[in-house]
Amino acid sequence: MDLLMIAVLGVLGIAAASQLSHRIGVAPALILLAAGIGVGFLPFVPAVELEPGVVLEGILPPLLFSTAVSISTINFRREIASVAILAVLLVALSAGAIGFALTLLVPGLSLAWAVAMGAILSPTDAVAISIARRLGVSQRIITVLEGEGLLNDATALVVLSSAVTAATSGNVSVGGVLGGFALAVLVALGVGVVVGETSLHVRSRITDPTVDTVVSFTVPFLAAIPAEHMHGSGLVAAVVAGLITGHRGPRMLPPAHRVAARTNWHTVELTLEGLIFLVMGLEFFGIVEEVDSADLGLWRAVEVAVISGFLTVVIRAIVVAPMLTFLRRRTARRTRLWEENQEAIHQFQDRCSAIMRGKAEMPHVPWDRRRFSRVQGKLKREPSRERMVRRARMLSTRVRRRGADLEYFAAEPLRAREGVIIVWAGMRGAVTLAAAQTLPTTAPHRPFLLLVAMLVAAGSLTIQGLTLSALVRLAKPAMAGRADDEEKAAVVSLLVDAAKDVVVSMEGHDGAQSAEPHPVDAPVPADSGQSALQAPVDGLEQDRAGGVRSGESRETENSEGAENAAVSRFLRRQGTDLVLSTTRVARAWTDPTWRHEDLAMLRDKTLDIIRAQREALLDAGDDGLYSAASLEYALGRLDMQEIMLTSDPH
Numbered sequence: 001m002d003l004l005m006i007a008v009l010g011v012l013g014i015a016a017a018s019q020l021s022h023r024i025g026v027a028p029a030l031i032l033l034a035a036g037i038g039v040g041f042l043p044f045v046p047a048v049e050l051e052p053g054v055v056l057e058g059i060l061p062p063l064l065f066s067t068a069v070s071i072s073t074i075n076f077r078r079e080i081a082s083v084a085i086l087a088v089l090l091v092a093l094s095a096g097a098i099g100f101a102l103t104l105l106v107p108g109l110s111l112a113w114a115v116a117m118g119a120i121l122s123p124t125d126a127v128a129i130s131i132a133r134r135l136g137v138s139q140r141i142i143t144v145l146e147g148e149g150l151l152n153d154a155t156a157l158v159v160l161s162s163a164v165t166a167a168t169s170g171n172v173s174v175g176g177v178l179g180g181f182a183l184a185v186l187v188a189l190g191v192g193v194v195v196g197e198t199s200l201h202v203r204s205r206i207t208d209p210t211v212d213t214v215v216s217f218t219v220p221f222l223a224a225i226p227a228e229h230m231h232g233s234g235l236v237a238a239v240v241a242g243l244i245t246g247h248r249g250p251r252m253l254p255p256a257h258r259v260a261a262r263t264n265w266h267t268v269e270l271t272l273e274g275l276i277f278l279v280m281g282l283e284f285f286g287i288v289e290e291v292d293s294a295d296l297g298l299w300r301a302v303e304v305a306v307i308s309g310f311l312t313v314v315i316r317a318i319v320v321a322p323m324l325t326f327l328r329r330r331t332a333r334r335t336r337l338w339e340e341n342q343e344a345i346h347q348f349q350d351r352c353s354a355i356m357r358g359k360a361e362m363p364h365v366p367w368d369r370r371r372f373s374r375v376q377g378k379l380k381r382e383p384s385r386e387r388m389v390r391r392a393r394m395l396s397t398r399v400r401r402r403g404a405d406l407e408y409f410a411a412e413p414l415r416a417r418e419g420v421i422i423v424w425a426g427m428r429g430a431v432t433l434a435a436a437q438t439l440p441t442t443a444p445h446r447p448f449l450l451l452v453a454m455l456v457a458a459g460s461l462t463i464q465g466l467t468l469s470a471l472v473r474l475a476k477p478a479m480a481g482r483a484d485d486e487e488k489a490a491v492v493s494l495l496v497d498a499a500k501d502v503v504v505s506m507e508g509h510d511g512a513q514s515a516e517p518h519p520v521d522a523p524v525p526a527d528s529g530q531s532a533l534q535a536p537v538d539g540l541e542q543d544r545a546g547g548v549r550s551g552e553s554r555e556t557e558n559s560e561g562a563e564n565a566a567v568s569r570f571l572r573r574q575g576t577d578l579v580l581s582t583t584r585v586a587r588a589w590t591d592p593t594w595r596h597e598d599l600a601m602l603r604d605k606t607l608d609i610i611r612a613q614r615e616a617l618l619d620a621g622d623d624g625l626y627s628a629a630s631l632e633y634a635l636g637r638l639d640m641q642e643i644m645l646t647s648d649p650h
Helices: 002-024 028-040 052-070 073-078 080-105 111-120 127-135 139-169 174-203 209-229 234-252 255-292 297-340 342-357 369-381 384-411 416-424 430-436 446-475 485-510 531-543 554-558 560-568 582-590 596-623 628-645
Strands: 571-574 577-580
Touching: 002 028, 002 255, 028 255, 028 446, 052 139, 052 209, 052 234, 052 255, 052 430, 073 080, 073 139, 073 234, 073 384, 073 596, 080 111, 080 139, 080 297, 111 139, 111 430, 111 446, 127 139, 127 446, 139 174, 139 234, 139 416, 139 430, 174 209, 174 234, 209 234, 209 255, 234 596, 255 297, 255 430, 255 446, 255 628, 297 342, 297 384, 297 416, 297 446, 342 384, 384 596, 416 446, 430 446, 485 596, 485 628, 582 596, 582 628, 596 628
Parallel strands: none
Antiparallel strands: 571 577
16 A cells, blocks of 8 residues: 555656646756655655666656657658767767776776766666757757657667676677677567557557557557567667657558547656656665765765766767768758759659659560560569559659758758757766666676766756756757748648549549538639539538528528528638638537538548548658648648547537
């Protein structure tokens, strides 16, 4: 019962810290860390120790999975170079440099054990992302920090394992470390892809959103556990499964499933992150008490922690500065080549478009009769024209994506101002503490090293976390802003075009013209859309059995004026344009005063258009044509409307 009461109080404390953080402007992690330290020093509270396996195997996989699901995969792809530098190169350099310094600061600590400690202090914590996002810095900074946080844990743990093996057995080489890292990543990639794809196919057949959410809770563990048994990185496997889920989920899972899972995963994130920092604070007293009775003492631990924390920032700055130069020069070189070849690019795109429309002749394939007989079976399965169209579409998409990437880099460049924020936001936290506790009991000065890791993590979170807002005001980096009017108009145009395509397919299917609604109430030109609005309106009028609203009299319901008034609830005229709002249709569907049989035809055709518009948005997202914020907002609107239109009657 005592354990249950502690758990209840802990959860309430996490909720209180989250609520209090909005009032005082301090991250919940810092509040919980301070509260845990204060409670841990109370005389009637026993020393607390958390098994490292609980964090590494039970808490980190779902946290990293949740972050990977929510990250923009197109932005992650664009920042893969900077993420690789920070998650691999920076971690390796930090482990080596800090390890060398620790051999000079801690008597009796061999280089292998020192490098192991350097690996413990190398990975950053996800709390920096929440703090930076709350401050409103640009999405590109957030993407770099998120990508680094997703992958640097695996690098640090591989270096830590290799260093511990070298310290205990002495038979580890650089080639062995690199080979082990490559094996861990490749195994994790394979397992993560298989688990991500399989889980999506299973979840797509589940009809209950609650059951789907329960299944989603198991996915990070289904990826991490097999990967670990196959000598891979369980954390990377969970990340890959999350990336697959986030990228493919909107195409395969119903909106109700995704909305329910997203809400419940946010609750899990809040609880697990809060638990880590609360327990970190509670553990502080026990470690201090143990080190105080040892030979090196507390002050030496504080001295080593200060120097180590300073080195983490300095080494990070040394790596980030040339990284920004490399990214800037790479972007300038690609932009110059793009501009120099504009004419050839346009001609190539026109050629691809002509092939896809069937207006370009197929090139002659110089096969002789003997070779043709060998490949005839393949040609039956995939005709030459179909293969050429598919290849033209793929190449056109690749070129369009390259142009969108260059526009993205030009719109949000990573300058020295942004580099300062990236450097200072590299805080240490839960991974550092959990990794430190994996040190074997045979490690020299183990309690001392644990306290150093604790002080570096706590000091990093406190000093950097509390001063990051002031640094943002001083450095003035690029800040996240609302989508400009030009991008909003482009998204609206994309949705209108998708609706028109559905209208054309409806007309060709049943010979009748159909509605051309728009989920964000964008006008449809009257010369192309007025006739298209007639079919669903007629269907609505024909399906009505004399009733418009349940509270109206029969005389009013049967009159022509009442019919027109009912239809006008879904239409809006703006100059010469007509608008059919799917938002109004969705609200009418959930309004108990409307009869569903009267709205059935309009509702079905509206659902077809919403789903076509979602596909168009997702395709645009894959190409990187619009910002993640604009696409996320538009997709959210479509999801909510589809949820309303697919809900049970009243």
